[in-house]
Amino acid sequence: MNASLRSRLGAKIFFSYLVIIVVDIAVLFIASQFILPSAFNRHMMGMGSMMGSEMMNEMMGGTSSMPQLYADFRASFNEALMYATLAAMTAALALSFLFSRSVVAPVLAMSHATQRIAAGRYDERVQVKGNDELAQLAQRFNEMAEKLNQVETMRRRLIGDVSHELRTPLTAIKGSMEGLMDGVLPAEDDTFQQIHAEAERLNRLVDDLQELSRVEAGAYPLDIRPLDVPSLVQTVTKRLALHAQSKRISLDLDLTPDLPPLLADEDRTVQVLTNLVSNAIQYTPEGGKVSISAKRINHEIQISVRDTGIGIPPEHLPHIFDRFYRVDKSRSRQAGGGSGIGLTIARALVEAQGGRIWVESNGEGTGSTFHFTLPI
Ligand SMILES: Nc1ncnc2c1ncn2[C@@H]1O[C@H](COP(=O)(O)OP(=O)(O)O)[C@@H](O)[C@H]1O
Ligand SMILES: [Mg+2]
Numbered sequence: 001m002n003a004s005l006r007s008r009l010g011a012k013i014f015f016s017y018l019v020i021i022v023v024d025i026a027v028l029f030i031a032s033q034f035i036l037p038s039a040f041n042r043h044m045m046g047m048g049s050m051m052g053s054e055m056m057n058e059m060m061g062g063t064s065s066m067p068q069l070y071a072d073f074r075a076s077f078n079e080a081l082m083y084a085t086l087a088a089m090t091a092a093l094a095l096s097f098l099f100s101r102s103v104v105a106p107v108l109a110m111s112h113a114t115q116r117i118a119a120g121r122y123d124e125r126v127q128v129k130g131n132d133e134l135a136q137l138a139q140r141f142n143e144m145a146e147k148l149n150q151v152e153t154m155r156r157r158l159i160g161d162v163s164h165e166l167r168t169p170l171t172a173i174k175g176s177m178e179g180l181m182d183g184v185l186p187a188e189d190d191t192f193q194q195i196h197a198e199a200e201r202l203n204r205l206v207d208d209l210q211e212l213s214r215v216e217a218g219a220y221p222l223d224i225r226p227l228d229v230p231s232l233v234q235t236v237t238k239r240l241a242l243h244a245q246s247k248r249i250s251l252d253l254d255l256t257p258d259l260p261p262l263l264a265d266e267d268r269t270v271q272v273l274t275n276l277v278s279n280a281i282q283y284t285p286e287g288g289k290v291s292i293s294a295k296r297i298n299h300e301i302q303i304s305v306r307d308t309g310i311g312i313p314p315e316h317l318p319h320i321f322d323r324f325y326r327v328d329k330s331r332s333r334q335a336g337g338g339s340g341i342g343l344t345i346a347r348a349l350v351e352a353q354g355g356r357i358w359v360e361s362n363g364e365g366t367g368s369t370f371h372f373t374l375p376i
Contacts, residue, residue, distance in 0.1 A: 010100035017092035122149040169198040208341040215348040226261035236273045252291035275346045276305040284309030300373040312361040321347045
């Protein structure tokens with residue numbers, strides 16, 4: 001296949017050169033048929049009138065006539081034309097060989113690399129030489145391969161993470177059931193509730209995963225329209241007021257007056273804010289405080305959720321939005337915590353609406369503040 005590709009592309013280039021040469025020579029030849037005789041005559045006449053006819057005759061040895069002179073000239077012209085043709089063809093052959101090598105080699109390299117990538121070797125790269133269109137293609141190709149590699153790595157890690165997350169509750173359910181069957185565990189409400197709680201956990205995990213995959217795939221319609229910030233915040237605080245009350249946590253609002261409307265999807269924005277506020281309530285001990293504030297910064301509105309809770313140690317801050325990332329797995333489990341997907345979903349939703357989301361915390365025990373922006 002390689003050999004035939006090389007010969008095909010190389011042959012195409014050679015033949016295109018050849019066609020140009022043949023056409024050139026044909027044009028030259030035909031033109032000479034028409035122009036050469038009259039031009040020759042004109043020049044000879046000019047020369048004749050300058051030197052006088054005797055001198056001309058003498059110069060020509062007195063023997064040859066005008067037609068004979070022309071025939072000689074014609075023959076030498078044709079001979080020169082033939083040599084020129086040969087030289088041009090040799091040059092075309094050499095040039096097309098060199099040129100086709102410089103075109104065919106990178107194309108071949110990329111063709112091989114695609115085959116290897118298709119076979120699952122995502123670390124495959126091609127060499128980039130120079131900066132012409134082919135080099136740009138090679139560079140784009142490498143970028144694409146890098147992206148594929150990342151996606152593949154993410155896919156593998158996701159499968160590993162998901163199976164790990166599923167295993168914990170499943171093991172617990174299985175263990176309890178075995179205990180019940182063997183009579184080791186008493187058939188009491190407590191035991192059933194434990195099993196139910198683990199099943200519930202599985203349920204939540206699967207729901208979260210489904211939501212995450214939908215959000216990350218962008219497989220939901222965004223209904224972007226102007227939204228009133230205060231009513232948005234109130235929707236969320238109303239929804240979470242009971243939860244906050246049960247933990248004796250006060251929910252404060254601090255909205256600058258005359259906020260312009262947001263340009264965002266209402267349901268999704270409520271979802272983000274609900275996520276942040278319920279996290280704040282969840283990770284704040286009883287008697288603490290959670291405050292929601294909103295202000296305008298240039299062409300965006302920045303909404304912040306501040307809590308007086310357990311805070312986040314600095315080494316965890318960069319990962320807090322990663323899938324399944326929990327600062328303290330056992331603590332977040334005891335606290336009825338989720339699977340560590342909530343913030344990942346929040347980030348995907350904010351970014352899908354053209355905003356940014358980030359977190360600040362001075363470390364453990366100092367509370368944390370989550371901010372996100374959305375366009376006006
Ligand atoms: N307001 C907060 N205060 C302290 N830690 C937080 C806060 N919000 C989130 N976290 C940390 O970030 C982790 C990820 O949050 P999230 O994605 O919502 O997962 P989870 O399902 O555990 O709540 C949590 O497990 C917790 O460790
Ligand atoms: Mg959460």
